[in-house]
Amino acid sequence: MTDRILLAHGNGGKETQEILNRLIFSKLPDYLKKTKSGVGIDYPDDGAVLSDVKGKIVVATDSHTVNPYFFPGGSIGTLAATGTINDIVMMGAEPIAMLDSIVVSEGFPLDDLDKILTDMINILKENNIPLVGGDFKVMPRDSMPGIVINTVGIGITENPILDRVQENDVIIVTGPIGVHGALIASLQYGIEASLKSDVNQLTKLLKLFHEFPTDIHGARDPTRGGIAATLNEWAQLSDKMIIIEEKKIPIPEEVKSVTQITGLDPLVLANEGVAVLSVANKASKEIVRELENLGFEPKTIGKVVEPIDPKNKRLVIVRTEVGGAKILEMPTGDIVPRIC
Amino acid sequence: MTDRILLAHGNGGKETQEILNRLIFSKLPDYLKKTKSGVGIDYPDDGAVLSDVKGKIVVATDSHTVNPYFFPGGSIGTLAATGTINDIVMMGAEPIAMLDSIVVSEGFPLDDLDKILTDMINILKENNIPLVGGDFKVMPRDSMPGIVINTVGIGITENPILDRVQENDVIIVTGPIGVHGALIASLQYGIEASLKSDVNQLTKLLKLFHEFPTDIHGARDPTRGGIAATLNEWAQLSDKMIIIEEKKIPIPEEVKSVTQITGLDPLVLANEGVAVLSVANKASKEIVRELENLGFEPKTIGKVVEPIDPKNKRLVIVRTEVGGAKILEMPTGDIVPRIC
Numbered sequence: 001m002t003d004r005i006l007l008a009h010g011n012g013g014k015e016t017q018e019i020l021n022r023l024i025f026s027k028l029p030d031y032l033k034k035t036k037s038g039v040g041i042d043y044p045d046d047g048a049v050l051s052d053v054k055g056k057i058v059v060a061t062d063s064h065t066v067n068p069y070f071f072p073g074g075s076i077g078t079l080a081a082t083g084t085i086n087d088i089v090m091m092g093a094e095p096i097a098m099l100d101s102i103v104v105s106e107g108f109p110l111d112d113l114d115k116i117l118t119d120m121i122n123i124l125k126e127n128n129i130p131l132v133g134g135d136f137k138v139m140p141r142d143s144m145p146g147i148v149i150n151t152v153g154i155g156i157t158e159n160p161i162l163d164r165v166q167e168n169d170v171i172i173v174t175g176p177i178g179v180h181g182a183l184i185a186s187l188q189y190g191i192e193a194s195l196k197s198d199v200n201q202l203t204k205l206l207k208l209f210h211e212f213p214t215d216i217h218g219a220r221d222p223t224r225g226g227i228a229a230t231l232n233e234w235a236q237l238s239d240k241m242i243i244i245e246e247k248k249i250p251i252p253e254e255v256k257s258v259t260q261i262t263g264l265d266p267l268v269l270a271n272e273g274v275a276v277l278s279v280a281n282k283a284s285k286e287i288v289r290e291l292e293n294l295g296f297e298p299k300t301i302g303k304v305v306e307p308i309d310p311k312n313k314r315l316v317i318v319r320t321e322v323g324g325a326k327i328l329e330m331p332t333g334d335i336v337p338r339i340c
Numbered sequence: 341m342t343d344r345i346l347l348a349h350g351n352g353g354k355e356t357q358e359i360l361n362r363l364i365f366s367k368l369p370d371y372l373k374k375t376k377s378g379v380g381i382d383y384p385d386d387g388a389v390l391s392d393v394k395g396k397i398v399v400a401t402d403s404h405t406v407n408p409y410f411f412p413g414g415s416i417g418t419l420a421a422t423g424t425i426n427d428i429v430m431m432g433a434e435p436i437a438m439l440d441s442i443v444v445s446e447g448f449p450l451d452d453l454d455k456i457l458t459d460m461i462n463i464l465k466e467n468n469i470p471l472v473g474g475d476f477k478v479m480p481r482d483s484m485p486g487i488v489i490n491t492v493g494i495g496i497t498e499n500p501i502l503d504r505v506q507e508n509d510v511i512i513v514t515g516p517i518g519v520h521g522a523l524i525a526s527l528q529y530g531i532e533a534s535l536k537s538d539v540n541q542l543t544k545l546l547k548l549f550h551e552f553p554t555d556i557h558g559a560r561d562p563t564r565g566g567i568a569a570t571l572n573e574w575a576q577l578s579d580k581m582i583i584i585e586e587k588k589i590p591i592p593e594e595v596k597s598v599t600q601i602t603g604l605d606p607l608v609l610a611n612e613g614v615a616v617l618s619v620a621n622k623a624s625k626e627i628v629r630e631l632e633n634l635g636f637e638p639k640t641i642g643k644v645v646e647p648i649d650p651k652n653k654r655l656v657i658v659r660t661e662v663g664g665a666k667i668l669e670m671p672t673g674d675i676v677p678r679i680c
Contacts, residue, residue, distance in 0.1 A: 006674075007674045008672070008673050008674050011564070011565065011671050011672065011673065011674065012563075012564035012565030012569050012671065013565045013568075013569050013572075013608075013670045013671030013672050014669075014670045014671065014672040015672060015673075016565075017670070038396075039500070039502060043502065043503075043577065044573060044577070045430075045431065045502065045503050045560075046400055046426075046427040046428075046430040046431050046560060046561055047398045047399055047400030047427050047428060047430075047431045047433075047493070047495070048398065048399050048400070049396055049397070049398055049431065049500045049502070050396065050397040050398075050399065051396050053393070053396070053397050056378075056389055056390065056391050056393070057389070057390040057393050057397060057494070058387045058388065058389055058390075059387055059388050059390065059437070059439060059472065059473060059492065059494060060386055060387030060388070060439075060473065061401075061439045061440075061441050061473060061474060061475055061490070061492050062441065062475050063441040063442075063443050063475050063477050063488075063490060065443065065477060065479055067480075086386075087386040087387050088386075088387055090385075090386040090387075091385065091386050091387045091389065093387075097399070099399060099400075099401045099492070100401075101401045101402065101403040101490050102403075103403050103405065103488050132399065133399060133400065133401060134401060135401055135402050135403050135490075137403050137405060139405055139486075140407075146479075148403075148443050148488055150401065150403060150441050150475075150490040152399065152401050152439070152492045153387070154397070154399060155387070160379070160389045162379060162383065162385065162389070163383075163385050220385075220386060221386055223352075224351070224352035225351065225352030225353045225356075228353070229352050229353050232353075233384060237383065237384070268353075329354075330353045330354045330357070331351050331352065331353030331354065332348070332351065332353050332354040332355060333348050333351065333355075334346075334347045334348050334351065
């Protein structure tokens with residue numbers, strides 16, 4: 001038995017059947033191979049069938065690549081499942097199925113792939129989400145050393161959260177900011193740090209979304225580009241200004257040490273288990289309380305305003321601790337760390 | 341303006357917005373940016389919303405990589421859109437939306453990416469399928485030279501084709517076999533050939549599926565692994581034997597010349613615009629006639645039988661032109677050509 005991935009594992013024939021059985025299908029109980037009354041990886045075909053679907057369908061896709069692919073707190077497998085679950089949840093939808101598409105290079109260590117896929121499948125098991133279909137390809141060694149995992153999530157909701165933030169909304173983050181990005185930066189730069197990834201599924205938020213069906217105007221999972229990207233996108237889409245208070249942003253000391261050494265801005269660093277919410281002012285205290293009950297560490301960090309000068313529309317402003325103000329730009333330039 | 345992809349294009353910020361606008365969003369009319377009454381790339385969020393969906397949902401995903409990424413008849417962009425449309429159609433479903441996830445290496449020529457995405461979008465336009473969401477990542481040059489395009493298709497049907505082939509079924513192919521695979525092999529081996537890819541959407545088959553709702557027991561798009569993989573999978577899943585007649589398989593002369601030089605078997609070569617159908621004997625002549633009316637070149641190549649000796653279940657047998665018989669194995673070993 002080889003201990004590395006061979007080109008033959010991607011032939012769409014015997015070896016592909018064997019490796020998928022060994023690394024994926026055998027790890028899943030039958031009820032997680034399809035949706036109820038649907039058809040999934042229990043019966044291979046061109047696609048999966050989701051039956052008895054009622055409500056609005058939400059679909060999200062994400063291609064995951066990360067270097068290194070194992071890190072304190074998880075792996076690219078944990079990230080791939082979690083990232084897509086969170087994308088579905090942040091639309092206000094309950095995840096009902098996932099598909100995965102794995103592209104791996106010839107020579108990739110089989111044990112590593114086994115661990116990565118076990119991590120992915122464990123997240124699906126914990127969240128009771130069936131894996132209904134997928135793809136598996138092997139690329140020649142000279143064309144791609146490494147692994148790309150694409151995941152597709154399907155969710156159902158009666159009431160999607162469409163991120164239309166409104167004047168006087170309060171901006172809430174559900175936990176510490178910048179942890180995953182700072183961890184990967186520390187690993188890529190060889191900086192000693194005691195960080196562990198915040199990678200975590202945000203499914204508990206569905207209870208909150210259900211309890212406050214009209215008060216949550218924006219919900220986003222600020223991964224690549226961090227909260228800087230999320231807030232700028234919201235300001236652009238809504239034609240409003242967003243003002244945040246630097247001193248209220250919960251940035252852990254370990255993140256600060258990494259960003260001080262590297263010069264990175266914690267607000268552009270990826271988070272993998274934190275949500276940013278834009279909620280109606282009148283309900284914000286109750287929402288914070290419910291978030292605490294659900295086990296989050298919510299902080300109110302700012303608000304949405306209609307600027308007096310229309311030139312300031314679509315801007316995100318950070319009020320600094322010393323009393324000044326600066327523009328928080330949409331992230332630009334190279335991605336550092338390389339979390340693509 | 342740079343003429344190559346930069347890491348910054350994948351930052352999830354300003355440069356990503358700019359390149360997606362330039363290469364994708366600006367090429368799509370508004371009505372192809374979302375489903376009717378849904379939310380798609382017209383309003384960026386964590387996921388897309390498909391509203392007013394009635395029927396059974398079909399989902400398929402496929403990661404496309406091919407070397408070279410331009411070839412006579414199309415590009416990886418043509419393949420990515422076509423492959424996923426065909427996967428949905430072969431489930432008996434009408435494609436209603438697509439998502440794309442592009443992973444490209446730093447330094448990739450921008451003009452090439454532009455052409456590839458124009459090819460992909462043209463297929464969506466021709467078939468009136470909205471692109472509702474996606475992802476775009478750039479990998480450092482040292483970790484992946486090249487491009488991987490993952491596509492996700494969503495379809496709707498009342499009557500999915502679940503590929504349960506039955507005794508006495510007739511096996512039909514809708515066109516010449518082995519063309520795409522032979523073309524890519526000729527390019528990779530530097531063999532002179534006048535082949536053009538058969539890449540083509542099979543959406544016209546939906547009319548046939550609608551007209552024969554109970555007579556079509558299997559429908560598959562034999563890409564990677566060719567018709568050898570499809571027929572073996574059917575034999576395994578149904579516990580039947582499949583017998584095909586070598587002389588009835590439509591293999592073009594140009595494909596034969598490539599396979600004679602390379603030693604490849606045309607039956608394991610990928611097809612990108614051909615379907616294999618398993619249909620009830622009583623309806624097979626009518627189905628062939630309707631396929632001809634739809635512009636296909638159908639050939640009846642074999643049948644599904646219950647073998648006298650149960651040991652022969654799950655086998656695919658080829659009756660050769662000289663009167664012998666051989667087992668057609670599930671493809672095994674390295675993928676040649678490297679169509680992953």
